[in-house]
Amino acid sequence: MPSESYHIPAERLRRFATEVFVRAGMARADAEISADVLVAADLRGIESHGVSRLRMYYDGLKSGRHNPQTYFEIISDKDSAVVVDAHESMGHPVGVRAMRLAIDKARQYGTGAVAVRNSSHFGIAGYYTLLAVQAGMIGLSFTNARPSVAPTFGVRPMLGTNPIAFGVPTDEECPFLFDAATSIIQRGKIEVMAREGKPMPPGWVISRDGELLTDARRADAGFATGENALLPLGGAGELMGGHKGFGLSVMVELLCTALQDNAYMGHLPPGKGLPAQVGHFFMAIDIEHFIPLERFKAISGGIVRELRAAEKAPGQNRIYTAGEKEFELEKCHLQSGIPISANLLNELKVLQVEAGLGDDWLVYHQTGEVV
Numbered sequence: 001m002p003s004e005s006y007h008i009p010a011e012r013l014r015r016f017a018t019e020v021f022v023r024a025g026m027a028r029a030d031a032e033i034s035a036d037v038l039v040a041a042d043l044r045g046i047e048s049h050g051v052s053r054l055r056m057y058y059d060g061l062k063s064g065r066h067n068p069q070t071y072f073e074i075i076s077d078k079d080s081a082v083v084v085d086a087h088e089s090m091g092h093p094v095g096v097r098a099m100r101l102a103i104d105k106a107r108q109y110g111t112g113a114v115a116v117r118n119s120s121h122f123g124i125a126g127y128y129t130l131l132a133v134q135a136g137m138i139g140l141s142f143t144n145a146r147p148s149v150a151p152t153f154g155v156r157p158m159l160g161t162n163p164i165a166f167g168v169p170t171d172e173e174c175p176f177l178f179d180a181a182t183s184i185i186q187r188g189k190i191e192v193m194a195r196e197g198k199p200m201p202p203g204w205v206i207s208r209d210g211e212l213l214t215d216a217r218r219a220d221a222g223f224a225t226g227e228n229a230l231l232p233l234g235g236a237g238e239l240m241g242g243h244k245g246f247g248l249s250v251m252v253e254l255l256c257t258a259l260q261d262n263a264y265m266g267h268l269p270p271g272k273g274l275p276a277q278v279g280h281f282f283m284a285i286d287i288e289h290f291i292p293l294e295r296f297k298a299i300s301g302g303i304v305r306e307l308r309a310a311e312k313a314p315g316q317n318r319i320y321t322a323g324e325k326e327f328e329l330e331k332c333h334l335q336s337g338i339p340i341s342a343n344l345l346n347e348l349k350v351l352q353v354e355a356g357l358g359d360d361w362l363v364y365h366q367t368g369e370v371v
């Protein structure tokens with residue numbers, strides 16, 4: 001039997017997620033931001049951080065793990081540098097306010113940086129970076145997360161998946177946007193492989209006794225107990241550059257904790273019921289302070305075009321630059337709706353009832369049909 005999936009228009013999904021967040025206690029304006037971040041992830045094909053996370057945030061808000069009200073307390077504001085305490089607010093509205101502040105500072109000083117403490121999971125790092133790019137600036141966003149990644153030559157989870165998002169405008173519609181975890185893979189992708197009984201390449205996951213696991217089910221089962229750890233970008237050891245992913249991950253941890261006096265690594269509260277207390281770091285660089293924006297865009301556009309036009313490896317007909325795949329998917333999903341699996345749709349319907357919404361919030365049609 002073919003697995004069913006449904007296409008839901010982005011706007012409907014956005015309204016649905018907004019209502020769920022409002023029912024969980026958020027102010028409408030903040031709920032709209034959180035919903036937009038989730039739907040932006042789905043539009044860009046990053047399903048792991050889309051509406052599939054709605055349940056996680058809803059439970060977090062209802063249980064008191066996240067503060068439904070957004071706090072944005074400015075602890076320190078010196079020239080281009082700001083430190084903010086988010087008091088366990090939702091990471092999305094905090095992230096948007098922080099990056100907007102970084103952009104304002106960059107307009108004034110050339111660069112602006114906002115370090116945030118005591119926040120929560122902010123979804124895709126690239127969302128905030130794109131705000132800077134849309135303002136004609138270079139954007140950088142980082143966050144730390146609860147430990148799941150072992151250091152090179154280690155076996156215990158010490159670092160989070162600590163993503164890096166770096167973006168610049170180009171003279172094309174599509175910006176350059178690199179947005180990825182510093183772990184070799186995300187846990188969510190291993191969960192899917194475990195469910196499907198697929199094997200994993202060695203070098204993604206290490207067990208406590210140092211075995212490089214290839215059985216996704218075993219790998220997945222050992223995450224919850226802390227027996228297994230993901231490995232940094234580049235994989236196990238030094239051979240494929242795992243130490244470089246390790247270094248990048250530590251860089252993110254430092255930017256997201258040491259500047260804002262935030263809890264780090266294993267000092268982050270454990271478990272689902274407790275506040276997340278993660279830290280973020282946002283930076284905007286105003287290109288016009290360096291060079292006319294149009295000249296910068298011509299050069300950045302030239303770089304991505306030359307890379308894409310480079311000689312291809314046998315069997316490959318396309319070289320991508322970061323951000324391209326997601327940009328194309330977004331265009332496609334805006335036309336056809338966001339594909340939602342039958343399982344996820346069922347989960348959303350349960351949430352719909354729990355949040356006390358009417359049935360008409362999630363009207364859906366079969367694959368390919370737009371509501």
Ligand SMILES: NC(=O)c1ccc[n+]([C@@H]2O[C@H](COP(=O)([O-])OP(=O)(O)OC[C@H]3O[C@@H](n4cnc5c(N)ncnc54)[C@H](O)[C@@H]3O)[C@@H](O)[C@H]2O)c1
Nearest residue numbers: 122123124125145161163177178179180181320321322323
């Ligand atoms: N909030 C958190 O705690 C947290 C933690 C980890 C990851 N994330 C988010 O998860 C998302 C997915 O992360 P991921 O590590 O799975 O990403 P990934 O491995 O899918 O890599 C995505 C990046 O690689 C680029 N890319 C993909 N194929 C390419 C190719 N062939 N050539 C050149 N570039 C290519 C994409 O454009 C994108 O910039 C990100 O948005 C990230 O911010 C969030």
